[in-house]
Amino acid sequence: MKKLMLGNEAFARGLYEAGCRFASSYPGTPSTEITETIAKYDEVYAEWAPNEKVAVESALGASFAGARAFAAMKHVGLNVAADPLYTASYTGVNGGLVIAVADDPGMHSSQNEQDSRHHAIASKVPMLEPSDSQECKDFAMLGYELSEEFDTPVLIRTATRVAHSQSAVEQLPRQEKELKPYVKTPQKYVMVPANAKNRHVVVEERTRKLIAYAETAPINKVEDNGSEIGVITCGAAYQYAKDALGNKVNYLKLGMTNPLPCKLFLDFAAKCKTVYIIEELDGILEAHAKALGIACKGKEIFGNIGELNQVIIAEKLLGQTPEVTAYPEQLPIRPPVMCAGCPHRGVFYTLAKHKITVSGDIGCYTLGAAKPLESIDWTICMGSSVSCLHGFNKVLGEQSQNKTVAVIGDSTFMHTGLNSLVNVAYNASNSTVIILDNSITGMTGHQQNPTTGKNLKGDPAAAVDLVALCHAIGIKRVRVADPYKLSEMEQAITEELAVNEPSVIISRRPCALLKYVKHNPPLHVDTEKCKSCKMCLKLGCPAISMKDGKACIDHTQCVGCGICEELCKFGAIGK
């Protein structure tokens, strides 16, 4: 029987059925559930790596050892893993190697909107693009066939609406794959210049063979509906186009978006009077078509920003717009916020109170940039908070060094923040780094990491001792503070900013959403004592609001963290 599965769950099912033995990933929306799902199959060894580079290198090693191997990441994660990817393209594989990369058009949960197809082109690695859950499964399996046949890593690109949409999937039994024997072949695997020069020739030859494959590959499908209009498309955009245009046009749907076929494009275009290219983000199919001399329109109609959808396509190509009745009033927006009881709140409240310049990083705590705390000054990429702060303080010196901090989560610190902190110690910037240790990778939905003492399967694992680690790399001043105790946090921050040497504060308190965290009973406001000063509202806690002129705590949200109780000068908040 068919089962409804997320694209990510189906992807994992495909890996499993294809005999994958090894998976190493770093979580990242919208890719995370592939690895969480594959970890449930006992036949597959699966792990969270500290970052995507480590994940891809580990998967490459597993491939050298003869296993079908896998790594998953979000689009920006592939930037971190680009280094091994570009050279793994030269070495090729032993066991098949599939790498999932999940783009986020519309930036539902990302800091940029990059199009990962550029990495496939630049690294000269084939890329497949499924458009629904069944294709996620089928393409994951095909990925291994292609990887082994063409001796290359294979990238499989999804997008939010493919990764996080459920549709029906047929499940089949697993095909066990024997390990391929490892044979020492330095000319293939040792990428010193003399060998790499020869391998580059092999890569170019492989691309020629892959283009020949792409010309007739079953996943590059033509749907001839006898129309004069042709649409060339791929991935989620295919689904939007089908929704909007149905059988009114012919389709060339590309399941493989690198390398692209030539004759297939030309033959398809030759049968159509008008050709439209419908693709999300950059005009990669369009550039290919135009280079082949095909007259077509794409980005000039649809642009390269944000997600496409069926309404945009119907409007631009058919001139149809649905009838819409708008709500008669302007409504207040509801941006995401730090949860009630979030341990990060006490830190950001203190930083905002002291008007500290905050070098931000990637995680739930990026919400420290939101109103009313508005504490964060910049956020770039994983690990960047610490290194950006270092550069900032090196330039501004005394002007900035006692008024700036970096904030970085436990998982992000282990991802790439550690290298940056080594630089702070080694090159001695007077920087204060706050590690927001909430004992989990939060934003992506609670994944274990090297500091939590558990592995992906939930089994006990070595836990990084953050205090000892910071000491070991040369930071002398390292202290732990509890963000639920505002006075303790304030003291830690003011004291560490006052000294003229690198320092680390570990703000330690588990995420309030963790199942094992016991919540205190919700707090209440004594309306007699409440002076309506609205001090508690400055915390930006979603559980606190004003009702009938007095502060009011929503008992369904409050977890009794107590920071509003400490903040209230009138003793109006209590159990």
Added chain:
Amino acid sequence: METKSVMIVGVGGQGSLLASRILGNVLLQQGFAVKVSEVHGMSQRGGSVVTYVKYGDAVYSPTVEKGEADVIISFELLEAARWAGYLKKGGKIVTSTQTLDPMPVITGAATYPTGIIENLKGMGIDVTAVDALSLAEQAGSAKASNVVLMGVVSKKMDFDEAIWQEALNQCVPEKFIDMNRKAFALGRAAE
């Protein structure tokens, strides 16, 4: 059959994922092609969230755009208003009467709108408003509002109750099943 579009809207953390999975399971059991589009990551943190459920003979796009929805199921009143423009003419809203202040209201930059149900009706929408939070608390947990609303919706859809019960069995963890059955029954009996 023409594709039908349902939107499940609310505030991150209210349990829209479970509701969409129950509905998706029911529709799959009925033999429809189904797509369910979820939201994960940043917006789950107390932001406005929306899940799409589409079904019919064939479903292509997993998303629902303005003017396309047949039904909106809302866990929170302001969110019902926010997404109302996504309904087709003649569309329906099933909403909880629960209100949760968004941050601009908490900080005093905006006020929580009043008269939402009347305004929705004024837009020509068929509105069913239920105090799902109280019913959920009666069933044993405020968290079961989502399943209360699925109970309300089940009365409006033409599928056997047994199919909904089977979907509950498949989607709800065993230790919470009794409480959720109770919540579902209270929702079915509401109105």
